[in-house]
Amino acid sequence: DIQMTQSPSSLSASVGDRVTITCRASQATNNNLNWYQQKPGKAPKLLMSAASSLQSGVPSRFTGSGSGRDFTLTINSLQPEDFATYYCQQSYRTPHTFGQGTKVEIK
């Protein structure tokens, strides 16, 4: 199985900050790397697919980058509605494993 490791596990940031979350795969994922946002009591929401393809309706302050094994989700100018938990997921090989999550909290 491909293991996905996110860092950090949690972070505190202020509105307007730039936040970077990293995700490392245990093997190459052919850029089949997706990012999700989850708020308490809700289903995850797809933000980014194929490492850097922004989903329709997702604000452009979210950007994805990376290739091979290492990927990054950046939130430019953090907004109040962005406080949530973020997960990466590889969909290159089954099982389509998720990272353990990064919780973005208000400083």
Place this chain on the structure above:
Amino acid sequence: QVQLVESGGALVKPGGSLTLSCEASGFNFSDYFMHWIRQAPGKGPEWISYISKSYTKYAAYADSARGRFVISRDNAQNSLYLQMNSLRAEDTAVYYCARGDYYGAGSLDYWGQGTLVTVSS
């Protein structure tokens, strides 16, 4: 608009069985891979299974589900199912159905609201 509505979650005893359903609307169901994902309390999501869109209905499973869970679909009814057997306490979770992206790359672009399965004596 795309909607996925899960049902069938319940309290079940260890060793028991349960079938979850997911009713889809707002899109051409037969054109999409469909997935089941679960999330145990306080944990991250865990991908469980997918089924292909075509008449071959190819399926894949996580190790935790293989041999105990069976995914199926009825394209005429726009419905996805997950039959779960030999349930264990560690199967306790919210179970989500999700639509795979159109190109089959595996991203999950729409999710249901989830249905809670609790396995306890």
